[in-house]
Amino acid sequence: MEGVMINRIQSISVAPDRTICAGTLGNGLFLFAGDTILNYTTADGLLTNFCYSTLIASDGRIWTGHEKGFSVINPATGSVRTYSTAFGVRGDCLANAIAETADGSVYIGTTGGLSPITRRWSES
Numbered sequence: 001m002e003g004v005m006i007n008r009i010q011s012i013s014v015a016p017d018r019t020i021c022a023g024t025l026g027n028g029l030f031l032f033a034g035d036t037i038l039n040y041t042t043a044d045g046l047l048t049n050f051c052y053s054t055l056i057a058s059d060g061r062i063w064t065g066h067e068k069g070f071s072v073i074n075p076a077t078g079s080v081r082t083y084s085t086a087f088g089v090r091g092d093c094l095a096n097a098i099a100e101t102a103d104g105s106v107y108i109g110t111t112g113g114l115s116p117i118t119r120r121w122s123e124s
Contacts, residue, residue: 011054011096013062021062023051029064031075038075045080046071053098057106065093065108090115 007030011023020032028041028049041049046064053065062073069084070093083089090112097109108115 010050010052011064013054013056015056015060019056021054021056021064023054023064025050029054029062029073031062031073033075040073040080044078045082046073047082047084052093052095053108055098055100055106057100058104063098063106063108065098065110067092069093070098070108 007022007027008025009022010025013021022030022032024030026049028039028044028046029051031038031040040046040062046066047069048066050066051064052067053063055063057063060074060076062075064071064073068091069082069087069089071080071082073080085091089108089110091110094109094111098106100106104118106117108117
């Protein structure tokens with residue numbers, strides 16, 4: 001990153017190990033783990049650099065909601081998967097509208113309603 005960056009944080013998620021994820025409006029997602037800071041952007045595979053909702057799931061993956069879809073980051077492997085309206089996501093993801101249930105399912109609030117994502121589906 002060069003030059004001056006202004007980051008408007010839209011969403012934050014904190015894991016039990018104190019790892020922090022911050023979703024920004026225009027600069028992607030920042031991951032703060034110990035003394036390491038990582039920045040995920042469209043160059044790394046995010047659907048867009050506008051991250052309206054963020055969740056660090058119990059399995060360590062990071063979910064972030066965008067306009068017209070969401071992205072799932074696996075920090076252990078560096079992989080990023082995206083799911084857009086072309087995949088079947090209904091509407092735009094809403095700010096801070098993402099949660100995980102005890103069984104590992106993730107629910108994403110969108111302008112088109114609630115989208116449940118089961119662990120089995122998201123791992124395929």
